[in-house]
Amino acid sequence: MYGSIRIEPNLHSKPLPNLDENLGFGKLFTNHMFMMDYEEGQGWHDPRIIPYGPISHDPAAMVFHYGQAVFEGMKAFRTENDEVVLFRPDQNAKRLNRSSERLSIPQMDEEFVVRAIQELVRVDAAWVPKKKGSSLYIRPFIIATEAILGVRPSMKYSFIIIMSPVDAYYDEGLQPINILVESYYARSVQGGTGNAKVAGNYAASLKAQTLAKEHNCAQVLWLDAIEKKYLEEVGSMNVFFKINGEVVTPSLSGSILEGITRGSIIHLLKEWGISVSERKISIDDIVQAHADGTLEEAFGTGTAAVVSPIGSLLWNGTPMVVNHGEIGQLVERLYTTITGIQCGKLPDTFDWLLKV
Amino acid sequence: MYGSIRIEPNLHSKPLPNLDENLGFGKLFTNHMFMMDYEEGQGWHDPRIIPYGPISHDPAAMVFHYGQAVFEGMKAFRTENDEVVLFRPDQNAKRLNRSSERLSIPQMDEEFVVRAIQELVRVDAAWVPKKKGSSLYIRPFIIATEAILGVRPSMKYSFIIIMSPVDAYYDEGLQPINILVESYYARSVQGGTGNAKVAGNYAASLKAQTLAKEHNCAQVLWLDAIEKKYLEEVGSMNVFFKINGEVVTPSLSGSILEGITRGSIIHLLKEWGISVSERKISIDDIVQAHADGTLEEAFGTGTAAVVSPIGSLLWNGTPMVVNHGEIGQLVERLYTTITGIQCGKLPDTFDWLLKV
Ligand SMILES: Cc1ncc(COP(=O)(O)O)c(C=O)c1O
Ligand SMILES: Cc1ncc(COP(=O)(O)O)c(C=O)c1O
Numbered sequence: 001m002y003g004s005i006r007i008e009p010n011l012h013s014k015p016l017p018n019l020d021e022n023l024g025f026g027k028l029f030t031n032h033m034f035m036m037d038y039e040e041g042q043g044w045h046d047p048r049i050i051p052y053g054p055i056s057h058d059p060a061a062m063v064f065h066y067g068q069a070v071f072e073g074m075k076a077f078r079t080e081n082d083e084v085v086l087f088r089p090d091q092n093a094k095r096l097n098r099s100s101e102r103l104s105i106p107q108m109d110e111e112f113v114v115r116a117i118q119e120l121v122r123v124d125a126a127w128v129p130k131k132k133g134s135s136l137y138i139r140p141f142i143i144a145t146e147a148i149l150g151v152r153p154s155m156k157y158s159f160i161i162i163m164s165p166v167d168a169y170y171d172e173g174l175q176p177i178n179i180l181v182e183s184y185y186a187r188s189v190q191g192g193t194g195n196a197k198v199a200g201n202y203a204a205s206l207k208a209q210t211l212a213k214e215h216n217c218a219q220v221l222w223l224d225a226i227e228k229k230y231l232e233e234v235g236s237m238n239v240f241f242k243i244n245g246e247v248v249t250p251s252l253s254g255s256i257l258e259g260i261t262r263g264s265i266i267h268l269l270k271e272w273g274i275s276v277s278e279r280k281i282s283i284d285d286i287v288q289a290h291a292d293g294t295l296e297e298a299f300g301t302g303t304a305a306v307v308s309p310i311g312s313l314l315w316n317g318t319p320m321v322v323n324h325g326e327i328g329q330l331v332e333r334l335y336t337t338i339t340g341i342q343c344g345k346l347p348d349t350f351d352w353l354l355k356v
Numbered sequence: 357m358y359g360s361i362r363i364e365p366n367l368h369s370k371p372l373p374n375l376d377e378n379l380g381f382g383k384l385f386t387n388h389m390f391m392m393d394y395e396e397g398q399g400w401h402d403p404r405i406i407p408y409g410p411i412s413h414d415p416a417a418m419v420f421h422y423g424q425a426v427f428e429g430m431k432a433f434r435t436e437n438d439e440v441v442l443f444r445p446d447q448n449a450k451r452l453n454r455s456s457e458r459l460s461i462p463q464m465d466e467e468f469v470v471r472a473i474q475e476l477v478r479v480d481a482a483w484v485p486k487k488k489g490s491s492l493y494i495r496p497f498i499i500a501t502e503a504i505l506g507v508r509p510s511m512k513y514s515f516i517i518i519m520s521p522v523d524a525y526y527d528e529g530l531q532p533i534n535i536l537v538e539s540y541y542a543r544s545v546q547g548g549t550g551n552a553k554v555a556g557n558y559a560a561s562l563k564a565q566t567l568a569k570e571h572n573c574a575q576v577l578w579l580d581a582i583e584k585k586y587l588e589e590v591g592s593m594n595v596f597f598k599i600n601g602e603v604v605t606p607s608l609s610g611s612i613l614e615g616i617t618r619g620s621i622i623h624l625l626k627e628w629g630i631s632v633s634e635r636k637i638s639i640d641d642i643v644q645a646h647a648d649g650t651l652e653e654a655f656g657t658g659t660a661a662v663v664s665p666i667g668s669l670l671w672n673g674t675p676m677v678v679n680h681g682e683i684g685q686l687v688e689r690l691y692t693t694i695t696g697i698q699c700g701k702l703p704d705t706f707d708w709l710l711k712v
Contacts, residue, residue: 055413058411059410066562067423069420149383162415191541192545193559198423199555200554200560202424203459203555206424207459209508225547225582
């Protein structure tokens with residue numbers, strides 16, 4: 001598929017930084033990147049691993065004007081046995097194709113995408129950090145590159161993968177966050193692009209995120225755009241609640257992203273015999289549960305933080321504190337289990353890891 | 357403001373093509389472009405007119421990942437006296453700032469933006485075509501250039517202006533188009549970005565546009581995302597109807613773009629003493645008017661085509677033919693008037709033109 005991956009080593013490699021030091025998130029990049037191009041008639045072609053460096057485009061390239069761009073986010077981990085593994089990369093390849101489909105971007109062979117990721121990680125394997133909780137963040141993305149101003153699907157694309165060593169999201173273990181329930185701005189709506197990982201969704205969310213920060217909140221909890229009532233997701237995370245012993249998460253309404261962490265958590269809960277349901281959850285349900293004292297836990301889930309306990313939800317100017325602002329037992333157990341599997345401390349019972 | 361505009365002439369200028377020949381839309385670009393950068397702390401700086409050519413970015417530049425990009429579209433015309441004029445450029449500068457505001461992009465001085473456009477057009481004035489109906493399309497746009505993968509507003513941007521000589525939208529005068537009324541896909545929703553000219557809106561619209569083409573329609577007529585009932589706009593145009601002598605257009609609901617052509621048309625109609633109202637218009641209203649025989653005209657309005665008569669609306673599988681599929685009197689008059697003002701054949705009564 002697409003021919004073999006050509007490797008052009010970076011002759012001006014940066015020295016490996018001290019990966020035990022503060023890495024931040026997505027600031028520092030490895031020495032190589034993967035690239036493959038698409039052209040109408042020719043299909044995807046010329047897969048190559050080349051030195052990390054600037055990419056050059058005509059200023060009329062469609063990505064600059066019409067936002068025809070999709071991406072993925074995933075991680076490689078160094079296990080305790082010093083192996084490098086990927087967490088469910090097949091799921092990311094699948095979702096990438098789903099996102100592409102929504103934006104009229106040509107599909108890619110999913111097995112090839114996984115192989116490309118593996119190859120690239122292999123080339124820069126030294127950049128996968130060892131420190132507990134740290135990892136190599138992998139960012140595959142596709143951009144429309146045809147230089148034409150008519151509004152229609154581009155006939156040229158680049159598929160690129162870049163990688164960045166990142167710290168654990170929470171330096172000192174899990175840390176509850178405050179969340180602003182947003183009722184004015186909308187992230188997405190049925191029939192829109194909210195269930196795809198497309199560039200424009202994130203630009204559209206910036207304004208509300210700034211508002212959240214002004215309210216001393218880490219993220220926004222989006223409500224559905226139609227009734228301004230049903231919970232959708234939290235920033236770049238899906239959201240879960242434990243209410244009266246039952247775990248609930250918003251169903252895939254068509255306007256929220258189907259998180260891979262979300263899927264893994266639902267799977268784990270079922271394995272553990274904990275009742276979990278995907279359904280419509282209104283903000284009123286949460287207010288009620290909070291008032292009743294049955295709102296036991298709340299947390300976000302996503303590749304970046306795995307899980308993020310929610311300490312309080314700011315709604316209509318009033319904070320609803322969850323579990324006294326402390327880390328719940330369930331969120332702790334989920335965190336320990338998933339990160340345990342990722343770093344090889346726990347057995348990979350569900351076949352979630354792929355060796356590089 | 358921002359210092360004076362430095363000019364670096366293109367020493368490898370392309371020869372001027374024959375502007376009387378087929379130009380297409382947005383394929384061919386002039387010899388220069390305008391560029392200015394922003395950096396947090398420093399503000400907008402280094403305005404310059406430089407040779408048109410590729411721009412280079414780190415693959416982690418935010419525009420590729422999060423779609424933080426806005427743009428404008430406007431035209432320069434060569435009048436019958438061989439003067440070059442811009443049509444209401446102040447309105448585009450204002451809207452650019454409004455779009456930026458929505459995406460957390462720093463504001464720009466609007467007078468400076470107009471001046472930058474004027475200067476650039478002056479440098480490549482030879483590229484403004486003479487042929488009837490043709491013009492120089494001007495595309496100002498802003499992209500987020502900071503190389504970091506965290507989701508937050510970029511701290512670096514480029515503001516760029518490129519220009520492309522374009523043909524009249526309709527080679528042989530106005531031509532009625534077929535429109536598909538789209539009820540599944542959504543372009544935007546209240547609280548979203550539909551009233552801003554942001555890149556992601558256009559990516560989100562591609563899929564429905566492809567559907568329209570499959571139904572032999574030129575464009576999609578969007579319905580509101582909430583009730584799937586109220587008309588919004590048509591592709592890259594606002595929409596107007598003449599029903600029983602009255603002209604109506606959807607009010608600015610928060611999810612449609614405030615077109616500059618729309619504003620000019622409302623102004624003209626009022627000047628002419630023709631009743632025009634901005635209000636909610638449901639698809640049922642149109643079906644009813646069509647059944648009654650009171651649906652006299654329908655047309656789209658935008659910079660590209662000025663006005664576009666709608667010959668038929670495909671709704672629920674059935675086409676509603678408007679005005680026997682012919683060009684209406686009103687749309688013809690509007691077209692003649694606006695293009696007449698633009699090419700200097702009619703007096704610029706409303707001070708819409710700015711000399712370059
Ligand atoms: C909008 C949004 N929702 C949810 C998620 C969580 O998805 P995943 O668990 O696959 O990282 C992400 C991050 O990828 C996201 O961007
Ligand atoms: C979505 C959308 N609506 C309407 C318009 C019409 O606006 P204007 O008349 O300013 O060109 C445009 C084009 O600019 C557009 O992109």
